[in-house]
Amino acid sequence: MEKKSIYALCASIILGFFILGLFVSEGMKNNAPTQQPIQNSYARYQFYVVGNNLVEYDTDTEEVKYKYMSPDEHPTDWNYMEP
Numbered sequence: 001m002e003k004k005s006i007y008a009l010c011a012s013i014i015l016g017f018f019i020l021g022l023f024v025s026e027g028m029k030n031n032a033p034t035q036q037p038i039q040n041s042y043a044r045y046q047f048y049v050v051g052n053n054l055v056e057y058d059t060d061t062e063e064v065k066y067k068y069m070s071p072d073e074h075p076t077d078w079n080y081m082e083p
Helices: 003-030
Strands: 045-050 053-058 063-068 079-081
Touching: none
Parallel strands: none
Antiparallel strands: 045 053, 053 063, 063 079
8 A cells, every 4th residue: 555545544534533423422412411310318218127027117207117027928017116
């Protein structure tokens, strides 16, 4: 290959990558969300494991429920505790 054709090939490859970069950056700008998502830092229910008991605490009503769980069981009915 001649020296001029090698320079032309390198220049066209660099120009192609530059144009591709412009398309990608403009596409990312257009797809950016216009509003920030609402972040809910409030968690109403909190769950704790104490031994074999699963404890649910409702932060709104301050109600505490607990359920004894054997290793092969999931909670079906809950017992209530006074706060």
